[in-house]
Amino acid sequence: MDCSPTFASDNFAGVHPEVMAAIQKANVGHAMAYGADPWTEKSQEVFKKVFGPTAESFIVFNGTGANVCAISHLFSPWQAVICPQSAHIWTDECGAPQTNSGCSLLPIAPKNGKITPEQCAQFLHNKGFQHHVQPAAIFIAQSTELGTVYSLEELKQLADFAHKNDLLFLMDGARLCNAAASLNLSLKTLTTDIGVDVLSFGGTKNGLMGAEAVVFLKPGLAENFQYVRKQRMQLASKMRFLSAQMIALLEGDLWLRNASQANAMAKRLEDNLKRHCPKLPILYPVQANAVFVQLPSSEILHQLQKKSFFWIWDHERSVARWMTSWDTEPAFVDEFTQELKRLIEK
Helix, strand or coil, rough: CCCCCCCCCCCCCCCHHHHHHHHHHHCCCCCCCCCHHHHHHHHHHHHHHHCCCEEEEEECCCCCHHHHHHHHHHCCCEEEEECCCCCHHHHHCCHHHHHHHCCEEEEEECCCCCCCCCCCCCCCCCCCCCCCCCCEEEEEECCCCCCCCCHHHHHHHHHHHHHHHCCCCEEEECCCHHHHHHHHHCCCCHHHHCCCCEEEEEEEEHHCCCCCCECCCCCCCCCHHHHHHHHHHCCCCCHHHHHHHHHHHHHCCCCHHHHHHHHHHHHHHHHHHHHHHHCCCCCCCCCEEEEEEEEECCHHHHHHHHHCCCEEEEEECCEEEEEECCCCCCHHHHHHHHHHHHHHCC
């Protein structure tokens, strides 16, 4: 089996050694199941320290599960969630949010992965009209699926618009740590302090082994969520092993170290491309740990994939998505860039 590094996804990366050590440390003797254990109790305390005293956290297995559980809990089938067309809930969750909640999604064409209050306003005209689904929330990702990062002011504007119009403000934080590292801000500053109501917090893409969380930041929203998590099959029996990972990630600065390394390697890749392959279009600002590049031909794309696998973002335009991870090394970035240069000049 080929275990060489790739730019395919931060999901491809292994588990960070400090996280693995935390799992091993928790693997002693017996402990109460389904979250009634000391690790889960401590993880809830850690989430409150990181996101503020109002934070109510519920650990789940994956990001889709986090998004589906949150939407199912909060909204009725006659309601709808406004989101970018690039949103994970719209493009990469196989209709899970709609199927499990019954509610609709209202996608907006984003600019560089981001949407604005002005774009969201178009869906407010039908509020109160019984023939149309009723918008109930704005849902964004930070960082976005295109590797860009909302500024603090952009987030505040969206949050203020949502609350002014009686909408909840939800954030997919699968790569929130990368956004915080990029902006040099705390996780709380990017969420609780600007008015995010519910957060899907990602750990798997930042060094954990299949652990995410739904974090309710607005008081009162978490009531009865435990039943939704169980119904949606996201309640772990041996919860201590997931909770131990979250403690390892959040109690110290591991989340920041991992995200900063991934971001730095994406920036190195961008710099290398500008230096060695200056004619290649880099399609979006490189602000987190993703680089999107349009290659000269599909032939070069496929030859490069043989060197190191990555996902094709757009087959028709030969667009590649290159993701860096907590374990991406400078030497790999440099070797990959040199191979790309060789193929282009061939």
